[in-house]
Each structure stands twice: as structure tokens, then as C-alpha cells.
Amino acid sequence: MLRRSKGNQSLLTKPNFIRRLDGTIGTALIQEICPLANDWSIWSYKPFCIGPAEGEDETGPADCVFTLTAFRGNQGISLITTPDLAASAATHLDDSRVPRELRHQLVDTKHQEVEGTAYEIKDLPGRGKGAIAKRKFAEHEIVMVGYPVLVIRLxxxxxxxxxxxEKRVMxxxxxxxLPPEQKRSVMSLAxxxxxxxxxxxxRTNGFGIEIDGIQHLAVxxxxSRVNHNCRPNSFWRYISSSMAMEVVALRDxxxxxxIVHSYAPLGYTYEExxxxxxxxxxxxxxxxxxxxxxxxxxxxxxxxxxxEIHHILGQADLLGSKRVGALIIEAMGLIDQEELHPQLVEYYQQFAKAYMALSDLKRARAFVTETDKMWSLYGGEEHENLDGMRDLWRALxxxxxExxxxxxx
Ligand SMILES: C[S@@+](CC[C@H](N)C(=O)[O-])C[C@H]1O[C@@H](n2cnc3c(N)ncnc32)[C@H](O)[C@@H]1O
Known part of the structure; x- marks a missing residue:
């Protein structure tokens, strides 16, 4: 999962919840929204919360609906999350967070209609809609950038x-x-x-992201129109500082x-x-x-x-460098044949450890360097294995x- 972002926790404080007195949902109970003690004015509506019932623990996290209608140009965003996490996310809502070279996309969120747009959404036989490349993309080029319309705490x-x-009401x-166009788009999703x-x-379209280390589903x-393929030509990564989801070409x-990515972990067998x-x-x-x-x-x-090779290499000290070299060549060939190139990152890490176990530190360093580069490519600047990478460098x-x-x- 993606790394924690560093949010400003003090922007919003705990709301005073409206109690659920008799368990029914009625205007008197829930429509009056929690008056957030500090400042909810950055949101377009008063945050909407359903508070704990009488006698329930009031200290745990409770979720509210937070909506900003002018997010990333004219798109709009609604979050269902705790006030603290919403405050943290709020620090990423400002359009100045978006890299300069991507700001033109904020003018019109209907990317496929913008002149020179690189892909179009089309009906495809047997799998609903899908995204089709309108021009050539080079390996590792960004194909699509999008911002969430919904973010829901898991x-x-x-x-x-x-x-x-109550969940349905929220x-x-x-x-x-949401603005009318985004509302229609959400309701027309697969x-x-x-x-x-x-x-x-x-559930059909949500991507797993994290806000402050807490899992959310983002739409x-x-x-959402990018279909699944077990041999994908792209991957996605989430940039928490701008809340951007980037779809990146894995190959030309x-x-x-x-344009397809894999919904399942790469390397799985058919049944898995x-x-x-x-x-x-x-x-x-x-x-x-x-x-x-x-x-x-x-x-x-x-x-x-x-x-199996991954497991065997875990005992490289028993194998000797000739056997380790042969296994690495075999693994690289299999990865090529199966087009599992993002998996290289896990294998490079294993190769590096194998060479460390054999005290071949020159080769180990080469693989640690490659592992580091690949984690940044696939996971973005705050990739999920920052700690693992730090440990690997330290060990090397x-x-x-010595x-x-x-x-x-
Ligand atoms: C996130 S949506 C992808 C876009 C979707 N095709 C649409 O019309 O909006 C996921 C849904 O697309 C369809 N889908 C995606 N990849 C598929 C595949 N490889 N084979 C069959 N159906 C697929 C499934 O119905 C799946 O639940």
C-alpha cells in the first residue's frame, strides 16, 4: 500500500455529532450536520455526520461526508472519512499541488475531448467500456492522470x-x-x-489508497475505465501529495x-x-x-x-556463485517470457541479497541500485517499500x- 502523507491535523477538530436517538434515520437526527469546532469552511457543504447512538463509545473514529465542488478545476470531490483524516487530505486539495506541466488538464476534466488527448473511452466487445490509446506511448510515459471524485474510508x-x-445515506x-456532471459519471460507472x-x-471501480496510513477506496x-489484463501494458501509481492517480506505460x-493494467498481483497462476x-x-x-x-x-x-527460484535464492550461501548466476539468468528469462517486468523489482531485491550472502558486493550494489530505481518508478516518490529499501541499503x-x-x- 501507499505511504502515509504528512497532513495538517489541526485544520479540523472533532465534530459534535448529532446522536442517533432511536435508530431511525430522519431529518431531525442526521440532517443537521456536526458543527465542526474549528473550521469547516474550506468544504462546499457542512460536513455531514451520523453520530454515535446513546451509550456508544464517542471517542473512536466516526466518519463524515466532506465535499469540495471546485476540486481540480471543475471536478469536485467527496470524502467519507474521519475529520482528522479529512483535515490531512485537505492539505492536498489545492490545485497548486498539481505539477505545472499537468495543470492544463484541470481546465476540462473530460480528457477525451481535449484536443490532443492521448486516449479515448470506447465501448468494447465483452468488457464494457475501455481506454484506447490515440497515439503512441513510449515505455514509462504517463498515459493518463486523474484525481479522485470519491474517497471512502475502508x-x-x-x-x-x-x-x-445509514451507510447508504452517507x-x-x-x-x-458532487457537481451534476460528476454525479452522472459516478452513476454510469460499471x-x-x-x-x-x-x-x-x-467496489467495482475503487483503487486502494492511503491517507495517513489508513486505507481508503478512491474512485x-x-x-475506472481502464480494464484488467493479466499481461498488462500499463500500471498505476498514486501520488499522495497531489492526489493524482497516474497510469504509466509499462512498454511501448x-x-x-x-490501455490495460492488472487488478490482480502479477505473477499469479490462472486459478489464483x-x-x-x-x-x-x-x-x-x-x-x-x-x-x-x-x-x-x-x-x-x-x-x-x-x-521457486525466488525461494531457492533465499539460501544463496549454500549454492555458490555459479549456481546463483545461472538461477538469476533463468529468472530473468522467465520474467521476459511472461512479461512480468514490474516483478523485477522483487527479484532484483532477492538477487541483491543473494550476492550479499556470497559477499559479491559489487554485484549486490548493482542490484540494490536497480531495485531502488524500480521502486520509485512503480510506486512513485512515496512508494510502499521505502523502509525495505532503507534496510537493504543499510545492510549493503x-x-x-566490514x-x-x-x-x-
Ligand atoms: C473498473 S471497471 C473497468 C471498465 C469497465 N469495462 C467499464 O465499462 O466501465 C471493471 C469492470 O470491467 C470489466 N472488465 C475489466 N477487465 C475485464 C477483462 N479482462 N475481462 C472481462 N471483463 C473485464 C468487468 O466487468 C469489471 O467488473
Whole structure:
């Protein structure tokens, strides 16, 4: 998951909640919103909260709806989260957070209609709408940038603090308060998990992001149209400082090609992917999943072997450098054949550790450097493995220090 952002916790303080007196939802109970003690004026509406019932613990996190209608140009954003987390997110709402070179996109959020726009949203046979490249993209080029219209704290959805009916009222409020065009767009998003329409749209289209280390689901309108593929040509990353979701080309993409990323972890076998995608309520129709059983089995065997090599390399000190070298070459070949290039980051890390175990510190350093570069590319500046990377550098530098001491001696 993505790294914690450093928000200003003092902007908003705890609201005085309206109590749920008799468990019913009525205007008297919930429509009068928590008057936030400090300053809720940055939001376009008074934050909307359903407070704890009589006798309930009032100290834990409770969620409110926070809406800003003029977010990223004319787009609008609604968050359902705690007041503290909303205060933290609020520090990222200002358009000056958006890098200068991306600001032209804020004028009109209907990217596909902006002259020179790089992709279009089209109906595709068998998988609803999808994003099609209108021009060539080079490897690692940014294909799409989007900002969330909805951000919902995961525990609000999964927890039982509110009844299902109360949750629905909160969700409906979050969508109703958006500008009309975004409201229509949210309601027209694909739905495949069943149940309440808004909840279904969020579960079908939500991307996992973090605010201050707390998990939320974020809905990005164009980003939601990017279909899944088990051999993707792009990946997405979240930039918490500007709240941007970037879709980035994994390899060169031709004009007319569909832009696709993987909803499931890369490297999974057919059955593993199928199980993950069931949560989205669909059966994958990508080329790999539609291939013959022989081809699928061959792909599965390569993926299983790759994992096996990862495990074997964990005991590199027992293998010797010739065997380690051969396993690394084999793993790189499998990654190429299976087009699993983002997985290289995990393998480079393992290769680096293997060479450290063999005291081949020159090769170890080369792989640590590559690992670092790849984490920044795939995860952005605040990637999820910052701590892991720090540990890896520390381990390498300590080993190099010890080796120098031995040489001096
Ligand atoms: C986030 S939406 C993607 C955009 C969607 N196609 C639309 O019309 O808006 C996810 C939904 O798209 C469809 N989908 C995405 N990738 C697919 C694939 N590889 N095979 C079949 N359906 C797919 C499924 O219905 C899935 O629940």
C-alpha cells in the first residue's frame, strides 16, 4: 500500500455529532450536520455526520461526508472519512499541488475531448467500456492522470458502526453533493459486484489508497475505465501529495491499442488470478486467460518456477556463485517470457541479497541500485517499500564497511 502523507491535523477538530436517538434515520437526527469546532469552511457543504447512538463509545473514529465542488478545476470531490483524516487530505486539495506541466488538464476534466488527448473511452466487445490509446506511448510515459471524485474510508464500508441504511445515506449524500456532471459519471460507472448501486460502483471501480496510513477506496472517473489484463501494458501509481492517480506505460503502446493494467498481483497462476478477479464479479477475457489450456499451463509452470527460484535464492550461501548466476539468468528469462517486468523489482531485491550472502558486493550494489530505481518508478516518490529499501541499503553499506575493514587489516 501507499505511504502515509504528512497532513495538517489541526485544520479540523472533532465534530459534535448529532446522536442517533432511536435508530431511525430522519431529518431531525442526521440532517443537521456536526458543527465542526474549528473550521469547516474550506468544504462546499457542512460536513455531514451520523453520530454515535446513546451509550456508544464517542471517542473512536466516526466518519463524515466532506465535499469540495471546485476540486481540480471543475471536478469536485467527496470524502467519507474521519475529520482528522479529512483535515490531512485537505492539505492536498489545492490545485497548486498539481505539477505545472499537468495543470492544463484541470481546465476540462473530460480528457477525451481535449484536443490532443492521448486516449479515448470506447465501448468494447465483452468488457464494457475501455481506454484506447490515440497515439503512441513510449515505455514509462504517463498515459493518463486523474484525481479522485470519491474517497471512502475502508473501515466505514466494512465496519459495523453504522447500519447498512445509514451507510447508504452517507454514500448517497457524498454523490449527491458532487457537481451534476460528476454525479452522472459516478452513476454510469460499471457495476459488477451486486447490491446497492453506489456501493457496487465503489467496489467495482475503487483503487486502494492511503491517507495517513489508513486505507481508503478512491474512485477516479477515467481511471475506472481502464480494464484488467493479466499481461498488462500499463500500471498505476498514486501520488499522495497531489492526489493524482497516474497510469504509466509499462512498454511501448501503439495507437489503437487498449490501455490495460492488472487488478490482480502479477505473477499469479490462472486459478489464483481467477479467484482474485471473482471479487470484482467478472471472469477475465484477456488473451492469456482465453488461451488454450496448454498455453495457460505452460504460463503457470513458468510462474511457479519463478517463485521457486525466488525461494531457492533465499539460501544463496549454500549454492555458490555459479549456481546463483545461472538461477538469476533463468529468472530473468522467465520474467521476459511472461512479461512480468514490474516483478523485477522483487527479484532484483532477492538477487541483491543473494550476492550479499556470497559477499559479491559489487554485484549486490548493482542490484540494490536497480531495485531502488524500480521502486520509485512503480510506486512513485512515496512508494510502499521505502523502509525495505532503507534496510537493504543499510545492510549493503554495513557489508561493504566490514569488507573494507578486512582489507585494511
Ligand atoms: C473498473 S471497471 C473497468 C471498465 C469497465 N469495462 C467499464 O465499462 O466501465 C471493471 C469492470 O470491467 C470489466 N472488465 C475489466 N477487465 C475485464 C477483462 N479482462 N475481462 C472481462 N471483463 C473485464 C468487468 O466487468 C469489471 O467488473
Amino acid at each position: 473501515d466505514f464500508l466494512n465496519g459495523d458502526r453504522l447500519t447498512e441504511r 454514500l448517497e449524500t457524498s454523490v449527491r453533493q 457495476r459488477s459486484t451486486g447490491g446497492e448501486p453506489i456501493l457496487d460502483a465503489i 477516479f472517473l477515467d481511471g 503502446i501503439r495507437p489503437g491499442e487498449e 488470478r481467477k479467484a482474485v478477479l471473482q471479487a470484482w464479479g467478472f471472469q477475465c477475457r484477456c488473451a492469456l486467460c482465453s488461451a488454450s489450456i496448454e498455453e495457460r499451463n505452460l504460463s503457470d509452470r513458468r510462474r511457479e518456477r519463478l517463485l 553499506e554495513e557489508a561493504e564497511g 569488507a573494507e575493514e578486512v582489507e585494511d587489516f
